[in-house]
Amino acid sequence: MVVDLDKCTGCQACVVACQAENNIPINTKDYFLQRRAYEWIRIERYWEGEYPNVKARFMPVLCQHCENAPCEPVCPVYATYHNEEGLNVQVYNRCVGTRYCINNCPYQVRMFNYWHPNWPHRMENQLNPDVTVRSRGITEKCTFCVQRIRRGEIQVEARAGQRLDDNRIAAGNYDPACVQACPTSALMFGDLNEPNTAIKPYFDDVNNYPGHHEHERETRGYRLLEEMNTRPSVIYLKKVDQYPLADKGAH
Amino acid sequence: MQEGKVLPAAQINRDLLRSILETPRWFWPVVTLLGLIVLVAAITIGVMINTGLGITGLNYKVVWGFFITNFVFWIGISHAGVMLSAILRLAKAEWRRPATRAAEVLTIFSLMTAMIMPIIHTGRPWRILYWAFPYDFARGVWPNIRTPLVWDPSAILTYLTSSTMFVAIALVPDFAVLRDRTTGWPHRIYTLLAMGWEGNPRQWKLQIIAGVLLSALILPVFVSVHSIVSWDFGMAVAIKSWHSTVFAPYFVVGAVHSGVSAVVFAMILLRWAYGWQEYIRHEHIDALGRLLIVVATGWFYFLVMEIVFGIYGLEGDELAVRALQFLPTESGVPYNIWMIVFVGITYFLPVILWLPRAWRRNLWIMSTACISVNVGMWLERYLLFVPGQANKQFLTFTWNDYLPQPAEAIIVGATFAFVSMLMLLFSRVFPLVPLYDIKEGDILKTEIKVGRRTVPATFRED
Structure with a gap:
């Protein structure tokens, strides 16, 4: 996935889409007061400058699906592991809730269910049947909408009339809910094994100029907390500030 | 060197x-009171398992709080046993004798208490078998041996087993004494436990060899247990103040610091409660006090080094955690004041x-010092674990604080009652000061004249 911070307006459409798609419990006032409200993708908002010269900066943060995921080796029951597609998956049935993975995630995108999730009775019909409703006591996180990837595979299978082999699902058939909902296309999703995806140049560029070669990159790409060497599967594109704060140099 | 008089064996x-x-008249009221406290905590745990961890103060950022602090604290207390009996036995420190068993028993009970903590702190404690024991053969899903959370149960269970063996072997001669002095069903139980002990030379030899052998074998376990517990934190790459290589020795020395202090306090209490002035003497407390000065200073060195190593790199996110620990804050928990207190x-x-x-x-001053060390060591773990989670990494948007809730305080407080209760019950059925060890010490104290020379009455076992 590629996140273009230059296009992100902080509208939170991705957050809402994710809550709806993935059966995430409603973050009530109580949850917020207990500091347990959670979202699989969150918009981090940072203020820059002093009033009245302020600018809001937005950054969507979701599970980075790291290649060197620090959360994976610490789970005692293999509830989180890497699948062959490169996804960092969470097996809810295995999870015992040690919360070590939450501690070991530098991006703070793993969320713990402190309470049993409840929906108002009328809203139970809108739960997504493709996604497990998580019980209390387990950890959960963004799956890159794995249910949509599976649905895409099933469609390919149905068309070809045979089991899925090396046939790729057409791009766009498996976009996660946040990508689909983003009004400015700030989020882009693709399969890196596909030769012609739009996201591939960014990944190639960042991989070609790692770490201290950062300034040689041709694109605006970078990885979040790159010095941790977690090799995330999400690349952020720097914001190009056309109108920087007037007094920025003064400080 | 040795003070006190040699008492007749009878x-x-x-x-x-x-x-x-x-x-004693106070015994059952005190045990009942402690039992009630434990019962309240057991009900709280029941409620927590029934309604979920929501009743704790943990939140989406600080996910390890009071329970894990308490876990590490009790693991630390458990280090007293081996420190006092195995190391001092190998070092032939005579003053260890009355303290050894109390220390070993405290080891066992504090390990048992410690093991409750990480289990009730998980989200689904009823599935813990999945993790601590590799039982799921059919599906081929094995525990992940790369995680410190799997090393933990292995190390702690090894330590528990070996300490129990250590205590059991040391108890055999005393069981025999008890067997000879009881009637009815206690007699039958002590007969079983004494395993046919008659006190003949061969049995003494085997008992002594087993004791020395276990002392030596338990030493690596002693070092490894708290090292592994510290790696729960040291291995966490994402949390800056935890990810430190100095944690293993730092935790081991800290554990000895709090553990030996706890033993001194327990010995003073037992001396007062059972009137053992002739056995737990001022010289013993004095010697332990001197040992504690050395241990405390070693621990202080590691404390300072841990902070220096953290700050030396001048990494922004590490400094953010240190700032939370040491600098005044406008709102939230004033960690800096707690740090000074600690x-x-x-x-x-x-x-x-x-x-x-x-x-x-002076027993009052010693008790004050030892309690103060243990309160401080509990605070140490808290101040090490919580700020690191609260200010994790550069993503300041998620920074969050933690306030413990009554449920956690009740459970943590009750662990102290639980250990005290177990110690009291143990002292009711087993001698808490080793009889034969005291007698052996007395024999070693006696000197006989061979020609012109004065030599000890017996040779040492090792």
């Missing part, structure tokens, strides 16, 4: 078995109290 038996053969009561106050010889021999 009197030693009478004095030290008094706690078993008679019941260093004061864990190092400076007790070491000042331990320095003068007369104060080391």
Whole structure:
């Protein structure tokens, strides 16, 4: 996935889409007061400058699906592991809730269910049947909408009339809910094994100029907390500030 | 060197078995009170398992709080046993004798208490077998041996097994004494436990060899247990103040610091409760006080080094955690004040109290110092674990604080009642000061004249 911070307006459409798609419990006032409200993708908002010269900066943060995921080796029951597609998956049935993975995630995108999730009775019909409703006591996180990837595979299978082999699902058939909902296309999703995806140049560029070669990159790409060497599967594109704060140099 | 008089063996038996053969009047009321506290905590745990961890103060950022702090604290206390019995036995420190068993028993009970903590802190404690024991053969899903959370149960269970064996072997001669002094069903149980002990030379030899062998074998376990517990934190790459290589020795020395202090306090309590003035003497407390000055200073060195290593790299996110620990904050928990309190009561106050010889021999001052060390060591773990989670990494948007809730305080408080209760019940059925060890010490104290020379009455076992 590629996140273009230059296009992100902080509208939170991705957050809402994710809550709806993935059966995430409603973050009530109580949850917020207990500091347990959670979202699989969150918009981090940072203020820059002093009033009245302020600018809001937005950054969507979701599970980075790291290649060197620090959360994976610490789970005692293999509830989180890497699948062959490169996804960092969470097996809810295995999870015992040690919360070590939450501690070991530098991006703070793993969320713990402190309470049993409840929906108002009328809203139970809108739960997504493709996604497990998580019980209390387990950890959960963004799956890159794995249910949509599976649905895409099933469609390919149905068309070809045979089991899925090396046939790729057409791009766009498996976009996660946040990508689909983003009004400015700030989020882009693709399969890196596909030769012609739009996201591939960014990944190639960042991989070609790692770490201290950062300034040689041709694109605006970078990885979040790159010095941790977690090799995330999400690349952020720097914001190009056309109108920087007037007094920025003064400080 | 040795003070105190050599007592006849019959009197030693009478004095030290008094706690078993008679019941002091205070005994059952105190045990009942402690039992009630434990019961309240058990109900709280039940409620917590029933409704979920929501009743704790943990939140989406700080996910390890009071329970894990308490876990590490009790693991630390458990290090007293091996420190006092195995290391001092190998070092032939004579003053260890009355303290050894109390320390070993405290080891066992504090390990048992510690193991409750990480289990009730998980989200689904009823599935813990999945993790601590590799039982799921059919599906081929094995525990992940790369995680410190799997090393933990292995190390702790090894330690628990070996400490229990250690205590059991040391108890055999005392069981035989009890067997000869009881009737009815206690007699039958002690007969079983004494395993046919007659006190013949071969049995003594085997018992001594087993003791020395276990002392030596338990030493690596002693070092590894708290190292592994510290790696729960040291291995966490994402949390800056935890990810430190100095944690293993730092935690081991800290554990000895709090553990030996706890043993000193327990010994003073037992001396007072059972009237063991002849056995737990001022010289013993004095010697432990001197040992504690050394241990405390070693621990203080690691404390300072841990902070220096953290700050030396000048990484912004590490500094953010340190700022939360040391600098005044506008709102939230004033960690900096707690930090000052913690260093004061864990190092400076007790070491000042331990320095003068007369104060080391004053039981009130010693008790104060030892309690202060243990309160401080509990705070140490808290101040090490929570700020690191609260200010994790550069993503300041998620920074969050933690306030413990009543449920956690009740459970943590009750662990102290639980250990005290178990110690009291143990002292009711087993001698808490080893009879034969005291007698052996007395024999070693006696010197005989061979020609012109004065030599010890017996050779040492090792």
